[in-house]
Amino acid sequence: MLEQPGTMKNIAILGSTGSIGRNSLEVLKQYPEKFRVLSLAAYSNARLLLRQIEEFHPAVAVLIDENAAGRIRSSVPAGTTLLAGQDALVDAVSHDDVDVVISAFVGFAGLQPTITAIKSGKDIALANKEILVVAGEIVTQLAREHDVRLMPVDSEHSAILQCLTGEARKAVRRLILTASGGPFVGKSREELAHVTIKDALNHPNWSMGNKITIDSATLMNKGLEIIEAHWLFDIPPADIDVVVHPQSIIHSMVEFVDGSVKAQLGVPDMKLPILYALTWPERFTSSFPRLDFSMPRDLTFREPDLETFRCLSLAREALEQGGTVPAALNAANEIAVEAFLSGTITFLDIPELIGECMQQHQNHQQPGIEDIFAADEESRQVAQQLIERNRRVTMTV
Numbered sequence: 482m483l484e485q486p487g488t489m490k491n492i493a494i495l496g497s498t499g500s501i502g503r504n505s506l507e508v509l510k511q512y513p514e515k516f517r518v519l520s521l522a523a524y525s526n527a528r529l530l531l532r533q534i535e536e537f538h539p540a541v542a543v544l545i546d547e548n549a550a551g552r553i554r555s556s557v558p559a560g561t562t563l564l565a566g567q568d569a570l571v572d573a574v575s576h577d578d579v580d581v582v583i584s585a586f587v588g589f590a591g592l593q594p595t596i597t598a599i600k601s602g603k604d605i606a607l608a609n610k611e612i613l614v615v616a617g618e619i620v621t622q623l624a625r626e627h628d629v630r631l632m633p634v635d636s637e638h639s640a641i642l643q644c645l646t647g648e649a650r651k652a653v654r655r656l657i658l659t660a661s662g663g664p665f666v667g668k669s670r671e672e673l674a675h676v677t678i679k680d681a682l683n684h685p686n687w688s689m690g691n692k693i694t695i696d697s698a699t700l701m702n703k704g705l706e707i708i709e710a711h712w713l714f715d716i717p718p719a720d721i722d723v724v725v726h727p728q729s730i731i732h733s734m735v736e737f738v739d740g741s742v743k744a745q746l747g748v749p750d751m752k753l754p755i756l757y758a759l760t761w762p763e764r765f766t767s768s769f770p771r772l773d774f775s776m777p778r779d780l781t782f783r784e785p786d787l788e789t790f791r792c793l794s795l796a797r798e799a800l801e802q803g804g805t806v807p808a809a810l811n812a813a814n815e816i817a818v819e820a821f822l823s824g825t826i827t828f829l830d831i832p833e834l835i836g837e838c839m840q841q842h843q844n845h846q847q848p849g850i851e852d853i854f855a856a857d858e859e860s861r862q863v864a865q866q867l868i869e870r871n872r873r874v875t876m877t878v
């Protein structure tokens with residue numbers, strides 16, 4: 482076991498069966514005297530959740546899908562209370578003993594339980610970027626009111642936090658988010674017309690859940706990250722740039738007013754940003770993979786192709802319009818990605834669909850949380866209707 486400073490922290494994980502959730506458990510396992518798994522929550526993957534319960538002995542485990550929970554109820558060992566349904570997430574995140582909630586559900590579904598966690602005064606290690614995309618102002622305001630830390634897990638935002646630590650806010654000129662460009666970097670629109678689901682899921686550097694992998698291929702992921710960075714670091718959108726860096730070694734950079742640029746480098750592995758989110762401002766010794774500078778390697782940079790990868794511009798536009806437009810963008814994107822993954826629409830239909838939903842959306846400025854939920858619901862319906870209409874036209878043709 483590795484020697485570390487600090488006291489024991491009790492951790493809740495929303496999304497323990499996902500890519501971030503599994504990586505988080507790998508991290509926690511390395512430091513048994515520093516972290517204890519207090520609660521785990523997943524949607525329906527009962528078999529994996531049961532294995533995690535057997536290994537980590539949480540006090541509480543939740544499956545949102547009640548049927549899935551029924552399948553493992555009799556196998557759950559004594560010492561863990563298995564709960565089912567959406568409302569049970571309250572018990573997972575607001576248990577008195579929880580110190581930090583790793584928010585790693587995918588998509589809009591993570592918003593409500595993360596708000597509950599913040600209102601219960603729990604620090605948040607935030608992987609679920611969609612939360613800040615749809616409700617950045619509300620969530621950051623709530624975090625301030627409840628004196629809660631919102632620590633980034635996304636590798637780019639972790640890199641920026643690492644570059645900003647110890648620097649004055651007024652010394653910052655701009656943030657530079659790096660993008661791998663995904664599997665289609667350098668491709669033209671014509672080449673993208675016939676890409677398959679398998680091609681789009683084949684990310685060159687990162688192994689992640691399906692939704693974020695498609696978002697990386699469309700560059701929507703980088704658009705969502707601009708919005709996330711704006712809310713996390715309180716930097717104007719115009720001062721957040723994106724550069725394509727296909728090697729994914731530099732995870733992001735900060736340029737300062739004197740022209741100096743700080744970058745954070747590491748192997749593409751989420752364990753380091755997860756650990757940093759849990760230990761900031763300290764660093765724990767780790768045995769995770771490290772960069773090997775004895776290997777020849779090029780680090781290259783280029784401008785993103787905004788004509789071909791329209792999603793990046795759509796996300797910027799949503800941020801500039803503000804109000805409920807980012808919620809409409811996010812909902813349309815979640816539906817579009819699902820439709821692409823089920824073979825209902827093509828890769829190039831994704832930005833078309835999102836753009837159309839944004840156009841049809843009636844913006845509410847200064848939204849309350851109920852306006853965000855309404856915008857999400859409405860944009861999902863519009864996206865579904867557009868997909869259905871498109872399907873009927875295609876069948877007629």
Ligand SMILES: NC(=O)c1ccc[n+]([C@@H]2O[C@H](COP(=O)([O-])OP(=O)(O)OC[C@H]3O[C@@H](n4cnc5c(N)ncnc54)[C@H](OP(=O)(O)O)[C@@H]3O)[C@@H](O)[C@H]2O)c1
Binds near residue numbers: 497501588590
């Ligand atoms: N993966 C990465 O390397 C990475 C990096 C940076 C940021 N992120 C962000 O982290 C979040 C999680 O990404 P991921 O790649 O870990 O996703 P993932 O592998 O697809 O895992 C998603 C998790 O959310 C649960 N889930 C699925 N649908 C749900 C719903 N409707 N309601 C509640 N829970 C649901 C899943 O439970 P079941 O397994 O039971 O379905 C699973 O535990 C995303 O917001 C992503 O953008 C991920």
